[in-house]
Amino acid sequence: MKRFINQAWLSFKIRYAAISFEEFLLLESLYPLITLAFYCILAAYSFNTNNLAKWVVGNSFLLCTNICIFALGSAFDEERYTGRIRSIIISPVSKLLIVLEKGFFPAIISVITVFFGFMIGSLIFNVDFTSINLWLFLFVIIVGMFSMTGFSLFLSSFGLITDSMHFILNLVANILIIFSGANFPITQLPQTLQVISKIIPLTRSIESANMLFGGYDTYKFVWLLLEEMLVGIIFYVISYFVIKIAEKTAKKNATLELF
Amino acid sequence: MQNLIELKDLKREFVITKGWIKRKKEIVKAVDGISFEVKKGEIFGLLGQNGAGKTTIIKMLITLLAPSSGTCKVLGYNTYGEEKEFRDKINFIFGGEMGVYKRLSARDNLKYFANLYYMDEAKANKQIDKLLELVDLKNKADVLVETFSKGMVQRLQIARGLINDPEIIFMDEPTIGLDPLGAKILRNIIRKLKTDGKTIMLTTHYLYEADELCDRIAIINNGHLVALGTPQELRNIISGMNTIEIVLEKVTNETIDVIEKLESVRSVEKADTDKGIKLIIKYLEDADISGNILNSLSGLKILSFNQKELTLEDVYIKLVEASR
Structure with a gap:
């Protein structure tokens, strides 16, 4: 465990050592908040409503995409571009562990970003969060981030075999915006496209977080969180195998050092 | 003496796709039926022009690349499929400035790479100190690598390649970019490694270096083995x-x-x-x-x-x- 934390901390330093603390704060707070504000203002005009709770909640969850999708998803991609992938591949370390280590601190930052994003967004857009259980809300965020991390692990494995990760990650980030229910009601999507909402992370945590704002069915709330966790677990398990397959494929197709 | 590396009719082909709409596939034979063995404790040189297939052979040996056909074994295990069995016993040193974390200090870099081998913290710290001294970077141990000169980065690469105290070290043009002093340090390190019983496979374009260091040399061209022997045996070949x-x-x-x-x-x-x-x-x-x-x-x-x-x-x- 100590080794894991050490390695996670070094990975974190690698990512953020180039920027100052002030830049780090701005990057992790200002940029996500402006994104949140953009979608909330868009929703206010599109749906002609002053009750923006749904959009503040949904988009605060999407704030994690900056870290989860782009930081974790590009874990192998970055190592390939800098020639460090050789040391990782030839060493006995589990490649899954490498991504988990890279994602450990970013995932914690994601939880904090989402939580404070929600608080600040609520203050800006007059969302009353005094009536909700903030500890429960925080728990929903943690479950959502768990699920997102699994999904990001799965995405990262493609970094071993393709040099189009920018395209893949941007595509996925937009799929989350459209299909997670953060901005558009899932029920209004075409029936076939609703399947996408069911297999991606965040959909259920956003729904359960929204439930906290009204009287909610505890059974349904718990069930949604369990489903969200299951989605995460499934992605972790798939990632374990996909990373192994991707490593073998990369060695066969000689894509490890192609860029 | 025991063979630690064994190549038998080893081949590696690359498929290159050309064109955007009308795609044409071209097969390039980078390594085309190479066979040789490397014995325990040997410094084995691999010489050849750019594109001869040297780096491809090394990449197959260090488990970065799968062979297209033939046998490629390290310590008796296939480098594709059985790589788990020997990964902790090998390492590599490649020339150039890539491969280290420039936003970390030299010490943190070595800590990171030591962790890839699940090294015990106390053992890793001892090994890191020893290596920093060996490559003459002890006084720069806690300085960010991005401030290092090319030669210093290369010396850090050497330390990285020795972090797990490997039994076999693969070196691909390790002195490239090194100043004469740095190159001399590396040659001395190679000699010391040999006296410690390590096996080394070395590719270089500096033939005096190969002549000075290698016990045996294989010359390859266009993926084929052209000659194999001690430096003196190779001299004898040409009359x-x-x-x-x-x-x-x-x-x-x-x-x-x-x-x-x-x-x-x-x-x-x-x-x-x-x-x-x-x-x-x-x-x-x-x-x-x-x-x-x-x-x-x-x-x-x-x-x-x-x-x-x-x-x-x-x-x-x-x-x-x-x-x-």
Whole structure:
């Protein structure tokens, strides 16, 4: 465990050592908040409503995409571009562990970003969060981030075999915006496209977080969180195998050092 | 002696796709049926031109690349499919500035790489101190690598390659970009590793380096093995000829005829240079003809006299040209 934390901390330093603390704060707070504000203002005009709770909640969850999708998803991609992938591949370390280590601190930052994003967004857009259980809300965020991390692990494995990760990650980030229910009601999507909402992370945590704002069915709330966790677990398990397959494929197709 | 590396009819092909709409596939044979073994404790040199297949062979040996066919074994295990069995016993040093974390200090870099081998923290710290001293980076241990010179980055690469105290070290042009002092440090490290019983496979374009360090050398060209042997055995392959180069103020054709007729002389070439007329005399390796040549040049002004023994470079050029 100590080794894991050490390695996670070094990975974190690698990512953020180039920027100052002030830049780090701005990057992790200002940029996500402006994104949140953009979608909330868009929703206010599109749906002609002053009750923006749904959009503040949904988009605060999407704030994690900056870290989860782009930081974790590009874990192998970055190592390939800098020639460090050789040391990782030839060493006995589990490649899954490498991504988990890279994602450990970013995932914690994601939880904090989402939580404070929600608080600040609520203050800006007059969302009353005094009536909700903030500890429960925080728990929903943690479950959502768990699920997102699994999904990001799965995405990262493609970094071993393709040099189009920018395209893949941007595509996925937009799929989350459209299909997670953060901005558009899932029920209004075409029936076939609703399947996408069911297999991606965040959909259920956003729904359960929204439930906290009204009287909610505890059974349904718990069930949604369990489903969200299951989605995460499934992605972790798939990632374990996909990373192994991707490593073998990369060695066969000689894509490890192609860029 | 035990074979630690075994290559048998090893092949690696790359498929290259050309074109955007009409796609054409082209197969490039980077390694085409190479066979050799490397014994325990040996420094084995792999020489060849750019694109000869050296790096591809090394990549297959360090488990970065799967062979297309043939046998590629390290410590008795296939490098594709059984790599887990020996990964902790090998490492590599590649030339160039890539491969380290520039936003970390030298010490943090080595900590990170030590963790990839699940090294015990105390053991790792001891090894890191030892290696930083070995590559002369101890006083820069806590400085960010992005401030390092090219040579310093390369020395850090050397430390990284030795972090797990590997049994076999693969070095691909490790002295590239190193200043003479850095290159000397590395050559001394290689010698020390050999005395410690390590096995080393080395590729380099500096033939004097290969001559100085390697127990055996394989010369490859276009993916094929051209020659294999000790540096002396390779010299013997090309018929044991030596060369004398003499620059004269002037020389007559009669004098050249006299030299050509001397016993053991095989050829005399004449070339005009800025400094004078150069005679390149090739003769049998064991013969001692310098006295006879000087006698036949009596009365002529000799500007320079240079007796050259056959170098590995001469051998390499001859063999590679002959294999084209």
